[in-house]
Amino acid sequence: MDYNKLTPALAEKLQNLLGEKRFQYGDAVKEAYSHDEMPIYGRFMPEAVCLVESTEEVSAIMKLCHENKIPVTVRGAGTGLVGGCVPIHGGIVISTERMNKILSYDMKNLVVHTQPGVLLCDLAADALAHGLMYPPDPGEKTATVGGNVSTNAGGMRAVKYGVTRDYVLAMTVVLPSGEVMKLGKTVCKTSSGYSLLHLMIGSEGTLGIITELTLKLIPKPVMDVSLILPFQDIATAIASVPAIKLANLDPQSIEFMERDIVDSSAAYTGSAVFPTTVNGHSVGAYILVTLVGDSEAELTLKMDRLGQVAEQTGAYDVLVVWTDGLKKDVWAARSAFLTVIEAETRLLDEMDVVVPVDRIAEFLVYSHDVAEEYGVRLRSFGHAGDGNLHIYCCANDMDEVEFRRRVKAIMDKCYAKCTEFEGQVSGEHSIGHAKKAYLRESVGETAYGLMGAIKKAFDPDGILNPGKVCG
Amino acid sequence: MDYNKLTPALAEKLQNLLGEKRFQYGDAVKEAYSHDEMPIYGRFMPEAVCLVESTEEVSAIMKLCHENKIPVTVRGAGTGLVGGCVPIHGGIVISTERMNKILSYDMKNLVVHTQPGVLLCDLAADALAHGLMYPPDPGEKTATVGGNVSTNAGGMRAVKYGVTRDYVLAMTVVLPSGEVMKLGKTVCKTSSGYSLLHLMIGSEGTLGIITELTLKLIPKPVMDVSLILPFQDIATAIASVPAIKLANLDPQSIEFMERDIVDSSAAYTGSAVFPTTVNGHSVGAYILVTLVGDSEAELTLKMDRLGQVAEQTGAYDVLVVWTDGLKKDVWAARSAFLTVIEAETRLLDEMDVVVPVDRIAEFLVYSHDVAEEYGVRLRSFGHAGDGNLHIYCCANDMDEVEFRRRVKAIMDKCYAKCTEFEGQVSGEHSIGHAKKAYLRESVGETAYGLMGAIKKAFDPDGILNPGKVCG
Numbered sequence: 001m002d003y004n005k006l007t008p009a010l011a012e013k014l015q016n017l018l019g020e021k022r023f024q025y026g027d028a029v030k031e032a033y034s035h036d037e038m039p040i041y042g043r044f045m046p047e048a049v050c051l052v053e054s055t056e057e058v059s060a061i062m063k064l065c066h067e068n069k070i071p072v073t074v075r076g077a078g079t080g081l082v083g084g085c086v087p088i089h090g091g092i093v094i095s096t097e098r099m100n101k102i103l104s105y106d107m108k109n110l111v112v113h114t115q116p117g118v119l120l121c122d123l124a125a126d127a128l129a130h131g132l133m134y135p136p137d138p139g140e141k142t143a144t145v146g147g148n149v150s151t152n153a154g155g156m157r158a159v160k161y162g163v164t165r166d167y168v169l170a171m172t173v174v175l176p177s178g179e180v181m182k183l184g185k186t187v188c189k190t191s192s193g194y195s196l197l198h199l200m201i202g203s204e205g206t207l208g209i210i211t212e213l214t215l216k217l218i219p220k221p222v223m224d225v226s227l228i229l230p231f232q233d234i235a236t237a238i239a240s241v242p243a244i245k246l247a248n249l250d251p252q253s254i255e256f257m258e259r260d261i262v263d264s265s266a267a268y269t270g271s272a273v274f275p276t277t278v279n280g281h282s283v284g285a286y287i288l289v290t291l292v293g294d295s296e297a298e299l300t301l302k303m304d305r306l307g308q309v310a311e312q313t314g315a316y317d318v319l320v321v322w323t324d325g326l327k328k329d330v331w332a333a334r335s336a337f338l339t340v341i342e343a344e345t346r347l348l349d350e351m352d353v354v355v356p357v358d359r360i361a362e363f364l365v366y367s368h369d370v371a372e373e374y375g376v377r378l379r380s381f382g383h384a385g386d387g388n389l390h391i392y393c394c395a396n397d398m399d400e401v402e403f404r405r406r407v408k409a410i411m412d413k414c415y416a417k418c419t420e421f422e423g424q425v426s427g428e429h430s431i432g433h434a435k436k437a438y439l440r441e442s443v444g445e446t447a448y449g450l451m452g453a454i455k456k457a458f459d460p461d462g463i464l465n466p467g468k469v470c471g
Numbered sequence: 472m473d474y475n476k477l478t479p480a481l482a483e484k485l486q487n488l489l490g491e492k493r494f495q496y497g498d499a500v501k502e503a504y505s506h507d508e509m510p511i512y513g514r515f516m517p518e519a520v521c522l523v524e525s526t527e528e529v530s531a532i533m534k535l536c537h538e539n540k541i542p543v544t545v546r547g548a549g550t551g552l553v554g555g556c557v558p559i560h561g562g563i564v565i566s567t568e569r570m571n572k573i574l575s576y577d578m579k580n581l582v583v584h585t586q587p588g589v590l591l592c593d594l595a596a597d598a599l600a601h602g603l604m605y606p607p608d609p610g611e612k613t614a615t616v617g618g619n620v621s622t623n624a625g626g627m628r629a630v631k632y633g634v635t636r637d638y639v640l641a642m643t644v645v646l647p648s649g650e651v652m653k654l655g656k657t658v659c660k661t662s663s664g665y666s667l668l669h670l671m672i673g674s675e676g677t678l679g680i681i682t683e684l685t686l687k688l689i690p691k692p693v694m695d696v697s698l699i700l701p702f703q704d705i706a707t708a709i710a711s712v713p714a715i716k717l718a719n720l721d722p723q724s725i726e727f728m729e730r731d732i733v734d735s736s737a738a739y740t741g742s743a744v745f746p747t748t749v750n751g752h753s754v755g756a757y758i759l760v761t762l763v764g765d766s767e768a769e770l771t772l773k774m775d776r777l778g779q780v781a782e783q784t785g786a787y788d789v790l791v792v793w794t795d796g797l798k799k800d801v802w803a804a805r806s807a808f809l810t811v812i813e814a815e816t817r818l819l820d821e822m823d824v825v826v827p828v829d830r831i832a833e834f835l836v837y838s839h840d841v842a843e844e845y846g847v848r849l850r851s852f853g854h855a856g857d858g859n860l861h862i863y864c865c866a867n868d869m870d871e872v873e874f875r876r877r878v879k880a881i882m883d884k885c886y887a888k889c890t891e892f893e894g895q896v897s898g899e900h901s902i903g904h905a906k907k908a909y910l911r912e913s914v915g916e917t918a919y920g921l922m923g924a925i926k927k928a929f930d931p932d933g934i935l936n937p938g939k940v941c942g
């Protein structure tokens with residue numbers, strides 16, 4: 001695709017539209033807009049940044065860029081890990097960071113209307129203050145909800161509540177032409193034509209720009225308890241998961257973590273909430289389960305059943321995390337894993353594969369073996385309940401070019417193994433421009449070709465987030 | 472679009488492929504394949520019927536029809552209500568009725584692999600025999616699961632468990648070209664490119680033919696109880712629903728029914744399971760709630776809370792349906808509503824709208840007023856928990872042309888009201904060829920145009936189920 005550059009005349013039009021404070025052009029463009037949280041995929045400066053505040057502004061900008069064939073990349077909080085919001089073809093970045101208003105709650109239909117730039121942590125807290133819960137709970141709490149919808153983020157509570165996709169009822173979208181389209185309604189059932197709403201979810205800002213969202217909420221659970229199950233090693237730990245899932249406990253989360261990352265987290269946060277030795281056994285891996293219920297009696301019954309499963313599956317113990325303080329510490333430790341890795345690592349790359357739950361251990365063993373073969377340190381944690389693994393390739397004392405070469409070799413093998421295991425290339429971090437080749441290999445030419453045809457139907461000139469997913 | 476007719480030479484090829492028993496041609500085509508369960512939308516005889524048994528056969532047929540530009544319409548059990556499986560442009564009907572095998576269970580990942588022609592009732596029973604539950608539970612139990620996926624059927628348990636869309640993990644699809652494409656995997660999380668899987672769900676056989684499905688199952692609930700809440704009228708009954716939803720009971724179903732349909736059902740089945748007078752009050756409408764739990768103690772607690780809500784919202788009483796026999800009778804009565812209406816009615820048409828839960832009563836009152844104005848009898852029941860209303864226009868002593876004229880006038884007004892209420896044209900029966908104009912009006916030209924462009928990307932010659940949804 002051939003794109004045009006932003007001319008000073010067009011820049012002036014945009015500045016008139018947004019005012020000086022909300023328009024960055026040329027040297028005024030802040031460096032932060034050139035990358036996301038995985039800078040190994042490259043830094044690309046946009047020609048201008050538009051800090052939009054309304055659907056109308058986004059529509060006006062898109063009309064201008066459509067007429068002039070200027071690429072546009074939309075960006076939330078920039079917490080992505082695959083270069084999804086990075087303007088690799090230059091042009092304009094539209095940042096939704098100022099569209100950060102929770103617009104209204106509809107308590108009769110249990111939904112919230114919100115702008116896309118609201119942070120996940122703010123939405124979650126605000127919903128709780130209304131007695132409601134927004135169930136999707138990715139580890140990165142400072143991502144925007146718009147970004148979460150664009151990547152179909154999953155998170156810790158997916159095993160009980162599902163993923164972001166399951167909570168999006170409606171949205172307002174600005175198309176590449178500048179046209180405004182409303183998709184979905186404040187209702188949960190529909191069989192009314194092709195689901196353009198579900199097509200938009202997870203499309204990483206390549207088909208349209210989300211400017212408003214209607215999200216489903218649920219009543220806040222009355223109480224919850226977390227339980228730590230320490231195991232000898234990751235294989236034993238993962239083997240307990242199908243049994244836990246079959247025990248009718250309807251757990252909110254089933255997370256796994258290897259000892260290594262738990263140790264780093266303890267060193268980083270200064271609080272060792274996960275025991276490393278239990279009844280004389282050195283712990284190699286953990287399963288962290290959260291149960292919810294309406295009463296202490298109900299939770300006690302569920303904990304008893306989980307205790308039986310734990311014993312049958314070889315857990316060294318079951319440690320109950322009941323007090324609010326301890327619960328906060330445990331989950332803060334869990335949520336800090338990526339931060340801990342980032343703090344300890346100079347060169348970093350990641351995989352976000354999903355494999356069937358019964359293949360997790362096998363996949364992890366395989367990945368560790370491959371990484372060892374190439375002399376790269378692998379660190380992993382993730383969502384045992386749904387098979388979504390976060391695997392980080394880490395190095396400190398290596399040349400970057402050499403690191404990239406080795407990581408590519410590791411990933412080629414691991415993604416091929418993932419496909420062999422009937423897994424998915426990404427669970428929640430999505431494709432961006434970093435994982436396009438692996439997506440193509442995984443879904444095959446026919447499906448990849450259809451994705452390209454859909455992109456063309458929405459964006460014939462290819463101006464919206466070019467070079468991403470299948471563009 | 473211009474289509475070709477099936478020539479005797481092509482018919483011979485198809486007969487060679489399928490054998491005599493599984494190929495109907497010309498006069499041998501059975502009349503049943505010319506309509507679904509709403510024959511008011513017309514009867515259209517196919518030129519041939521193929522009773523397929525495998526993906527390979529479907530692919531071979533599609534290749535032949537693609538080369539020769541012959542329309543193909545896929546059909547499950549033919550229980551649809553909008554003409555979705557009716558070959559309005561002639562050509563071939565591919566029936567999946569013989570692809571009725573449940574292929575295997577994967578107990579570690581809690582999924583079932585199945586052919587699309589398996590009946591919903593058979594899948595549900597078989598899953599239960601494996602200690603598992605397939606949550607979607609539409610009233611029509613003899614529909615095929617392939618049909619359910621193609622219409623994104625919802626049913627009674629959507630309020631707790633979601634709709635069919637939420638249980639489809641993977642599928643094998645034959646494209647109009649005859650190419651075979653696999654979508655999705657046995658995992659619940661994915662952010663791997665545009666969701667072609669979700670695009671296929673609810674696309675009514677217009678984008679591809681589903682030949683295999685991987686469906687998510689859940690552990691069978693330990694026990695359940697149903698409760699009947701009788702109210703003075705439909706407005707009072709519906710007003711209780713948001714309160715029930717907010718009471719943290721996580722009900723499996725919240726159904727509503729008007730007195731009129733309950734009386735007919737009692738007369739038809741010979742068993743009056745719903746009380747018509749309670750504490751001296753004549754009942755005008757009912758809410759039927761099902762709660763699930765792990766123990767009698769848990770259910771008793773939930774029932775107590777529901778009792779409080781019922782009292783606060785003006786229910787005359789709470790009738791507990793605890794015994795298996797009574798439960799079966801109550802739900803059999805509920806599931807028989809359409810059969811009862813069909814048995815009593817010569818001329819029938821229907822709407823399957825969804826409105827926000829707090830607008831149900833208002834919408835029903837409006838519909839009844841409009842129908843009365845046009846002298847057509849309206850009968851309704853549906854899913855109060857999710858706002859999905861089944862509204863039937865009925866007449867016995869009216870000329871059919873006159874009935875159609877009046878029903879069109881009623882529907883024009885009701886669908887416009889539905890759009891005004893921010894509702895959806897169809898909750899689970901879908902669009903077919905009967906509701907295309909209303910879909911177009913409801914979603915607008917931009918969205919409808921994008922649906923058309925997607926159809927073109929999948930099926931450039933328009934041979935697959937032509938004339939449906941947006942074709």
